[in-house]
Structures are given as structure tokens and as C-alpha cells.
Amino acid sequence: MEFVIKRSDLVKELQTVTGVVEKRATLPILANLLLETDDKGLSVGASDLEVTIRGTAEATVVKPGHVTLPAGKLHEIARSLPDAEVQFKLLDRHQVSITCERTRYRISGQPRDEFPKFPEFDDSKAIQVPGPVFAQMIERVTFAITTEDPRYSLNGALCKIEDGSLTLVATDGHRLAYITRDLGLKPPEGNFSVIVPKKALTEILKLASELGPEDTVSFGKAGKQVFFEVAGHRLTSTLLEGNFPRYENVMPGECTTHVIVPTEDLSQAVRRVSLLASDRFGRAVKLELSKGKLELSSETEVGEAHESLHVDYDGESMTIGFNARYLLDYLGVVGSPSVRLELNPSADGTKPNAAQAGDRPGQFRPDPADESDYRYIVMPMHL
Amino acid sequence: MQRVILHLDMDAFYAAVEVREDPSLTGKPLIIGHRGRRGVVSTCSYEARKFGVRSAMPSVTAERLCPDAVWLSGRMGLYSEVSKRIRAIMRDATPVVEPISIDEAFLDMTGQSHDLREGAAAARQLKQRIKREEQLTASVGVAPNKFLAKLASDMDKPDGLTLLPLTAVPVKLWPLPVERLWGVGPKTAERLRGAGLSTVKSLLDVDERSLAQVVSPSMAAHLRALARGEDDRPVCTEREAKSISEERTYGEDLTDPDVIDRALLARAEGVARALRKQKLIATTVHIKVRTGDFTTWTRALKLPAPTALPEPLLEGARTLFRERIDLGGKGVRLLGLGVSGLAPETSAQATLFVPAEEEAARRRAQVTDLIREKLGDQAITRARLVKKKDRPEPEEASSLPSVD
Numbered sequence: 001m002e003f004v005i006k007r008s009d010l011v012k013e014l015q016t017v018t019g020v021v022e023k024r025a026t027l028p029i030l031a032n033l034l035l036e037t038d039d040k041g042l043s044v045g046a047s048d049l050e051v052t053i054r055g056t057a058e059a060t061v062v063k064p065g066h067v068t069l070p071a072g073k074l075h076e077i078a079r080s081l082p083d084a085e086v087q088f089k090l091l092d093r094h095q096v097s098i099t100c101e102r103t104r105y106r107i108s109g110q111p112r113d114e115f116p117k118f119p120e121f122d123d124s125k126a127i128q129v130p131g132p133v134f135a136q137m138i139e140r141v142t143f144a145i146t147t148e149d150p151r152y153s154l155n156g157a158l159c160k161i162e163d164g165s166l167t168l169v170a171t172d173g174h175r176l177a178y179i180t181r182d183l184g185l186k187p188p189e190g191n192f193s194v195i196v197p198k199k200a201l202t203e204i205l206k207l208a209s210e211l212g213p214e215d216t217v218s219f220g221k222a223g224k225q226v227f228f229e230v231a232g233h234r235l236t237s238t239l240l241e242g243n244f245p246r247y248e249n250v251m252p253g254e255c256t257t258h259v260i261v262p263t264e265d266l267s268q269a270v271r272r273v274s275l276l277a278s279d280r281f282g283r284a285v286k287l288e289l290s291k292g293k294l295e296l297s298s299e300t301e302v303g304e305a306h307e308s309l310h311v312d313y314d315g316e317s318m319t320i321g322f323n324a325r326y327l328l329d330y331l332g333v334v335g336s337p338s339v340r341l342e343l344n345p346s347a348d349g350t351k352p353n354a355a356q357a358g359d360r361p362g363q364f365r366p367d368p369a370d371e372s373d374y375r376y377i378v379m380p381m382h383l
Numbered sequence: 384m385q386r387v388i389l390h391l392d393m394d395a396f397y398a399a400v401e402v403r404e405d406p407s408l409t410g411k412p413l414i415i416g417h418r419g420r421r422g423v424v425s426t427c428s429y430e431a432r433k434f435g436v437r438s439a440m441p442s443v444t445a446e447r448l449c450p451d452a453v454w455l456s457g458r459m460g461l462y463s464e465v466s467k468r469i470r471a472i473m474r475d476a477t478p479v480v481e482p483i484s485i486d487e488a489f490l491d492m493t494g495q496s497h498d499l500r501e502g503a504a505a506a507r508q509l510k511q512r513i514k515r516e517e518q519l520t521a522s523v524g525v526a527p528n529k530f531l532a533k534l535a536s537d538m539d540k541p542d543g544l545t546l547l548p549l550t551a552v553p554v555k556l557w558p559l560p561v562e563r564l565w566g567v568g569p570k571t572a573e574r575l576r577g578a579g580l581s582t583v584k585s586l587l588d589v590d591e592r593s594l595a596q597v598v599s600p601s602m603a604a605h606l607r608a609l610a611r612g613e614d615d616r617p618v619c620t621e622r623e624a625k626s627i628s629e630e631r632t633y634g635e636d637l638t639d640p641d642v643i644d645r646a647l648l649a650r651a652e653g654v655a656r657a658l659r660k661q662k663l664i665a666t667t668v669h670i671k672v673r674t675g676d677f678t679t680w681t682r683a684l685k686l687p688a689p690t691a692l693p694e695p696l697l698e699g700a701r702t703l704f705r706e707r708i709d710l711g712g713k714g715v716r717l718l719g720l721g722v723s724g725l726a727p728e729t730s731a732q733a734t735l736f737v738p739a740e741e742e743a744a745r746r747r748a749q750v751t752d753l754i755r756e757k758l759g760d761q762a763i764t765r766a767r768l769v770k771k772k773d774r775p776e777p778e779e780a781s782s783l784p785s786v787d
Binding site: 176 | 728731732733734735736
């Protein structure tokens with residue numbers, strides 16, 4: 001194997017794929033990247049046995065071949081090299097020489113046959129979606145996947161296609177992010193419902209930063225595996241098994257109260273007020289809605305914090321507490337100039353009651369609404 | 384500014400209260416605790432101490448040392464009533480009172496008293512008022528910090544008043560064994576002794592670096608500061624409960640797994656109920672197990688979510704008992720269950736999906752609390768905890784916490 005690659009192309013490719021490599025790999029070979037050259041160019045792959053990634057980089061192939069090299073060292077070397085052509089040459093006993101201008105490295109690799117196989121898929125059954133739309137949908141739910149409460153440690157998001165719409169749902173038991181959009185999809189194998197691990201979603205988001213506005217992403221599944229074709233890379237992942245919680249049951253119906261707040265103002269206020277919030281179970285920030293204003297406050301032994309925002313509201317006064325981080329997570333990705341906070345959902349059969357706002361979830365939506373139905377449902381913190 | 388800290392310690396508290404209630408006990412050796420093979424001394428009067436009786440001593444030993452002692456099983460309700468009134472007296476002296484147990488507290492008099500001498504005058508008044516209003520005596524230590532104050536209160540018991548200024552440290556503190564330093568338990572003491580360090584003074588004779596080879600570096604710094612008589616811990620007025628626990632010592636070692644499991648359930652019920660009564664939730668559960676040969680284990684784990692329900696506590700306790708303790712075939716003499724990481728129940732994060740069994744447990748707890756409140760503690764219990772003729776009930780030898 002022998003090839004020449006521009007240092008910048010090499011660094012970019014390594015940055016893209018090394019995220020999949022586990023810091024503490026279960027098998028030594030998993031700490032390596034697979035480098036393969038053929039007439040199409042250079043392909044770089046990584047695997048942690050559950051998630052794999054493979055992409056091609058522009059390179060001049062002198063001699064086809066393959067080897068695996070330690071990901072961390074390779075990345076470090078590539079970053080340190082001057083901006084010039086880098087030559088890779090496989091020597092005997094899986095040693096590789098890396099030459100760039102007056103610098104030469106020789107590092108030990110391992111043969112390809114020890115590297116895990118990449119899952120195979122039938123690309124003709126893939127579903128095509130607009131890339132940037134897909135990426136935004138993922139970004140808008142992935143933050144809600146956490147593993148703090150083992151009772152709900154799903155560690156993945158539901159990805160579902162039904163009647164032409166794509167739906168993504170993520171929850172950690174305390175909050176739930178839901179987004180659905182009619183994309184007129186016609187999956188070749190009918191409806192589709194899988195739970196995709198958080199790591200795969202995070203890697204897709206990384207790849208998506210390379211997407212142009214017109215690019216598409218395609219994906220599909222085979223058995224317990226799912227694949228995503230994003231920006232010249234193929235990412236595969238083992239699907240999570242188990243049942244996704246019955247999220248439909250906790251989605252609020254009609255809400256009696258709503259208020260529209262500028263995203264950035266709310267985000268700043270939450271950030272400032274939460275500085276004095278107790279963080280025993282997450283920093284609780286109190287929201288008090290009354291005529292013309294939304295007041296945020298917090299208190300601990302250290303002291304208290306208040307901030308008041310002007311809002312267009314003329315209804316009953318209402319108080320609810322939220323974990324500040326849950327709010328900041330959402331406000332960071334919603335992407336709309338304002339958010340609409342809906343409180344006091346009417347439970348089935350019971351008449352909504354202002355005093356109970358603190359027991360029922362709050363629901364956030366972007367304002368103005370966009371093409372997606374995007375909701376973020378947060379359970380309150382009792383104050 | 385030099386601080387003026389008082390440590391007030393009631394003398395033989397439970398015993399003194401009993402004597403006050405029944406003057407015929409005056410001058411007699413009195414032991415509070417459960418008599419019998421497995422009983423433990425909770426506390427005792429000074430007359431009994433003369434015979435060598437001490438808190439936490441097995442009752443059998445106490446009976447041998449002092450065969451004529453009068454035994455009482457103790458009345459916690461009464462003691463805590465008296466304790467509350469004494470705390471009120473202390474709060475009249477200064478708002479900065481930190482109770483550390485039912486019968487002792489720290490008071491920060493800085494501000495009211497300009498120096499230790501004025502602090503001692505305030506201490507004298509406090510003692511007089513307690514004697515006048517409660518007919519009880521206390522020993523008080525007056526010092527520039529908590530560590531020295533506590534040490535001082537113990538120097539002249541009962542009914543003592545001891546001033547311990549920094550200048551007295553070489554004479555009063557340095558000759559004492561290292562165990563007297565706050566934070567030195569039997570294990571640390573053993574390690575220090577092994578290195579030839581047995582008195583407080585010896586810790587200052589070696590440099591901190593070599594001390595750090597024997598104990599951890601932070602411990603080394605801590606011990607040397609204490610040895611110099613330095614301690615900057617503040618007197619904390621709002622000392623929250625840090626943990627709640629319940630334990631029982633049994634007349635016969637428990638060996639039947641079902642009996643042990645029922646004992647854990649009973650403790651989980653009790654602790655969970657105490658949590659709910661105080662409107663708290665806990666994040667960590669721990670168990671304490673002692674076998675007949677006095678090997679003791681304490682093990683803790685973090686709960687999946689903060690709770691005040693018995694079921695998750697029992698679940699955690701069972702896991703700890705099963706996976707983290709190897710009894711080596713021996714029976715259980717003492718079994719305790721406790722919780723820590725406490726927070727007000729209102730600080731909890733609500734959940735979207737409440738598991739059906741959790742909802743059922745919550746309702747069950749709500750109903751039993753209500754019934755017990757109206758009809759008394761015995762009105763309702765779990766079927767598994769009902770005493771049955773054909774199911775041997777472990778005899779409990781002691782349930783009073785021991786206090787010195």
C-alpha cells in the first residue's frame with residue numbers, strides 16, 4: 001500500500017472518523033483505524049463493534065493495499081505536520097512510514113484481517129431524506145437522551161416513518177423531545193420504527209456539518225443494524241432493543257395558558273438566575289407568569305436571584321419550577337427567534353385548574369412555527 | 384478576631400433525667416439499656432461509671448461489673464422533650480447553636496462575649512439556668528474553636544466548666560493520645576502508632592511530609608492543624624439531618640434468610656416512614672450488619688432515584704446484603720438500614736413515566752401513613768411483618784441508640 005494525500009485532507013478525514021473510536025477500546029484492534037487504498041482512492045474506517053464509520057478521502061494511490069494504524073497517534077501526527085503532501089508507505093511486518101517534507105515517522109500497525117467486518121446493506125431499499133432537515137431534526141431531540149436515571153436509560157432516540165412523516169422522539173424520563181415532519185416518504189419496505197443509539201446520532205450530526213443545502217441523507221436497516229449515508233460516509237449502528245416508552249400518553253393535549261418569550265432573552269435569564277439555584281437534583285429555576293411579565297427566580301443558602309422579562313400575557317398568575325439545564329439544552333437548539341411556553345395542559349376529563357400548573361408538564365414550541373411539529377415536554381421540579 | 388465557642392454536654396443525660404423523675408434513684412448506680420444476653424448499655428449514671436460501666440458496653444458485662452445497678456429501658460420521648468427545652472435555653476444565649484445530638488451542642492458566642500473569659504461567664508449563666516429550670520447539670524468547654532471546646536467540656540465532668548485557650552494547648556492537648564483528635568478512628572490510630580506516633584505532640588515532632596507517608600496528605604495537614612489547636616469549622620445553626628437509620632440487635636443470631644429479609648423490610652418501612660414524616664427524600668441507602676463475633680459491615684449504594692418509599696430502600700438493601708457482604712455462614716447479631724443524601728421532598732424532579740408499581744407503592748404509603756396517624760402505629764402493617772405463632776419472631780435485644 002502506498003498513497004499521497006494533502007495534509008489538510010488527511011486531518012479532515014481523521015477528525016471525521018475518530019469520534020467512533022472508543023477511548024478505552026474493549027479490543028486493542030478497535031483503537032486502530034482501517035486504511036485501505038484501491039483505484040477509487042483512500043478509505044478510512046473505524047469501529048467500536050456497535051457503531052462503524054467508513055468514508056473516502058481524496059488521495060493519489062500509488063499502490064493498492066490495506067493496514068490498520070493507531071487512531072490517536074495518527075491523528076496527533078497528522079495535526080502536527082506542516083501543510084504539505086504526506087506520503088504513506090506500507091513496509092514489511094505491518095510497519096508504515098509516514099513522510100512529509102523533512103519529517104519521517106515509522107509506526108507499527110496491525111493487519112486488516114483482525115479488524116471487525118463492516119455490516120452489509122442493500123442500498124436499493126434505502127430511504128432518502130433532505131440532509132439539512134434530517135440533521136436539524138436529530139439535533140433537536142438528541143440532547144434529551146441522558147442516562148442519569150437508570151429507570152429510563154434508553155440511550156437512544158426513536159426514529160419512525162409513518163404515513164410519509166418522519167418522527168424522532170427522545171426522553172430521559174423527565175423531559176421529552178418530539179419532532180415530526182411530513183416529508184412524503186415512501187419507504188420501500190413500509191413503515192419503519194427503530195431506536196438509534198445516541199452515539200450514532202452524535203456522529204451523524206458531526207458528518208452533517210459537511211452537508212450542502214441540497215444534499216440528501218439516505219438510510220435503511222437490515223436485521224438489527226441500521227445505516228446512514230451522510231456526506232460521503234457510511235455510518236452503521238446496532239439498533240437498541242426494547243420498547244420505547246409510550247410517549248403518546250404523556251404528550252399534553254390542549255393547554256390553557258401560553259406565552260411567547262424571545263429565545264435568547266429567556267436563555268440568558270435562565271443562565272443568570274440559575275447561578276444561585278441549589279443543584280442537589282439539578283438547578284431549579286422558578287418561573288412566575290403574571291400580567292405583562294415572566295419572572296425567573298432561584299434561591300439557596302447563599303442568596304437569591306431574580307430576573308423579570310416583559311411578555312405579552314394577560315391571564316391568571318401561574319408558577320412552575322424547571323431544571324435550568326433542561327431549559328438551556330432546549331433553548332440552545334430550538335433555532336427560532338422565540339419560543340412558545342404552554343402551561344397547564346388539561347388532563348383528560350378534568351377541568352384545568354391554575355393552582356395545579358406545578359404538577360403538570362410544560363410544553364415548549366418554536367415561535368414562529370416552522371414546517372416541523374416540534375415539541376419539548378418538561379416535567380416540573382416541585383418548589 | 385478570636386472566636387468564642389462553647390461546647391455544652393449534658394451529664395449522663397438519660398440517667399440524669401430518670402433520677403430527676405424519680406428522686407429515689409439518687410445516688411444509686413443506674414443503667415439505661417436493655418438487660419439480658421444481647422442487650423447493650425445506652426448510658427449510665429456516674430455512680431455506675433465508678434464500677435467501670437460505659438456506654439455501648441454489652442449488658443452482660445455491665446451486670447458483672449455492677450450487679451446492684453438499677454436498670455431502666457429508657458424513654459426517648461421524654462428525653463427529647465427535655466432536650467428541646469434545653470436547646471431553647473441555649474438559643475436564648477446566642478442564635479448560633481449547632482446541636483450535635485440529643486444531649487450536646489456547640490454555641491458560637493463571638494460577638495456577645497469579647498474573649499474567652501466573658502465566654503466562661505456566659506457558660507456559667509447557661510449552666511445555672513439549666514440547673515434551675517431542668518434540675519440537670521451540664522459540662523461546658525470554652526475555647527477559640529469547636530475542637531478545643533469539645534475537648535475542654537470533657538476535661539471536668541460532671542458539672543464542669545473548662546477554659547481551654549490556645550496557650551494551654553502544649554500542656555493540655557499535647558500529652559493526649561492521638562485518638563483524641565477529631566477524625567482519628569481506631570484504624571488511623573493504629574497506623575500512627577505503628578509509625579511511633581502515639582501522642583498529639585509526636586505529630587508535631589515529625590514534618591508534614593513524613594506524616595503524609597503514614598496517613599493521606601490531606602489527613603496529615605488536618606491532624607497537624609488540630610495538634611496545634613487550630614480548627615476553623617464554623618458553628619452551623621441549621622444542621623440538617625444528614626442521615627436517618629434504624630437498627631436492631633437480636634437476642635439470637637438471625638440465620639433464616641426469610642427472617643433476615645423480613646427484618647430488612649421492617650427497617651425499610653421504618654426509615655421510609657421517618658423520611659415521609661420529615662418530608663424528606665433520600666438518594667442513598669446503606670446497611671449495617673454485625674455477626675455474633677462482632678465483625679461489622681457497612682455498605683451503601685446510590686438509589687436509582689430519590690425516594691421516601693420502602694420498596695426501593697428494601698431493593699437496595701437486599702442487593703447490598705446479597706452482593707456486598709459475605710457472612711461466611713455466620714448469623715446476624717445486628718441489622719440496620721439507613722439513608723443519606725437527604726433533601727426536602729419538594730425538591731424532586733417530577734417524572735413523565737411513573738412505573739405502575741411505583742405509583743402503587745406511593746398510594747400504599749399514603750394510606751398507611753394516614754391510618755397510622757389516626758389509629759396508631761400498630762393499626763396496620765405488612766402481611767409479611769405480622770407476627771405469627773408458627774413463624775419465629777426474632778427477639779430484639781436493643782433498639783435505643785447509645786449516647787455518651
